[in-house]
Amino acid sequence: EVQLVQSGADVKKPGESLKISCKGSGYKFSIYWIGWVRQMPGKAPEWMGIIYPADSDTRYSPSFQGQVTISADKSINTAYLQWSSLKASDTAMYYCARSMTTAPETYDYWGQGTLVTVSS
Amino acid sequence: DIVMTQSPDSLAVSLGERATINCKSSQSVLKSSNSKNYLAWYQQKVGQPPKLLIFWASTRESGVPDRFSGSGSGTDFTLTISSLQAEDVAVYYCQQYYTTSYTFGQGTKLEIK
Numbered sequence: 001e002v003q004l005v006q007s008g009a010d011v012k013k014p015g016e017s018l019k020i021s022c023k024g025s026g027y028k029f030s031i032y033w034i035g036w037v038r039q040m041p042g043k044a045p046e047w048m049g050i051i052y053p054a055d056s057d058t059r060y061s062p063s064f065q066g067q068v069t070i071s072a073d074k075s076i077n078t079a080y081l082q083w084s085s086l087k088a089s090d091t092a093m094y095y096c097a098r099s100m101t102t103a104p105e106t107y108d109y110w111g112q113g114t115l116v117t118v119s120s
Numbered sequence: 121d122i123v124m125t126q127s128p129d130s131l132a133v134s135l136g137e138r139a140t141i142n143c144k145s146s147q148s149v150l151k152s153s154n155s156k157n158y159l160a161w162y163q164q165k166v167g168q169p170p171k172l173l174i175f176w177a178s179t180r181e182s183g184v185p186d187r188f189s190g191s192g193s194g195t196d197f198t199l200t201i202s203s204l205q206a207e208d209v210a211v212y213y214c215q216q217y218y219t220t221s222y223t224f225g226q227g228t229k230l231e232i233k
Contacts, residue, residue, distance in 0.1 A: 046224070105222050
C-alpha cells in the first residue's frame with residue numbers, strides 16, 4: 001500500500017528555522033516526483049515545488065523560490081521542506097504528494113499534512 | 121501565472137440530483153503537441169488532504185465512482201456529479217498543470233440541499 005507519512009504539527013516563533021518530513025512507503029520512492037503544497041486556512045492549495053528523489057532535481061514555484069528549501073534522502077525514502085527563518089504568514093497546512101507518472105504534476109497519493117503555526 | 125476561476129463558489133444540491141461545477145482558465149491549457157488538456161479535479165473533505173478525481177480533464181482516477189465525470193477543453197471545463205450522494209459533500213478544486221505554478225481554482229463548496 002502506497003503511503004506518505006508526514007512529521008507532526010509544529011509551533012514556532014518568527015525567525016526560527018524548521019524542517020518537516022515526508023516518508024514514503026509501499027512503492028519505489030526514488031523514481032516518483034514528490035511535490036509540496038501549502039494550504040492556508042480556508043484557502044485553496046498552492047503548489048510550492050517538487051523534487052525527484054533519485055537525483056534530487058528540484059523545481060520551485062516562483063512564489064516560493066528562495067523562501068523554502070526542498071530536499072530528499074532516497075536512502076531513507078524521505079523528502080523534506082525547510083525554512084531558515086519563519087514568518088507568521090508561513091502558518092498553514094503543508095502537504096507532500098506523489099506525482100503521477102502518467103499525468104505529471106497531478107498527485108495521486110497525499111500525506112496527511114503537517115500543520116505549521118508561527119506565532120510570537 | 122494561469123488564473124483558474126471556479127463557479128459557483130458554493131452549491132447546494134438535493135441527494136440524487138446532478139451537481140455541476142465550472143472552471144475557467146485565463147489561458148488555454150490544451151497542448152497542441154499531444155491534444156491533451158492539462159486540467160485536474162480534486163475533492164477535499166473536511167480535515168483531509170485533497171483527493172484526485174479526474175486528470176487530463178476527463179480521465180477518471182482509479183477507484184473514483186463513475187458518477188464523477190469531467191469535460192471541456194481549452195479554457196472551459198466542467199466537473200459533473202450525476203447523482204449526488206451524502207459522501208460527496210466537500211470542496212472541489214480544479215488545477216492546471218500546463219505551466220508553473222500549477223495553479224488551483226479557489227474552490228467550490230458542495231453541500232446537500
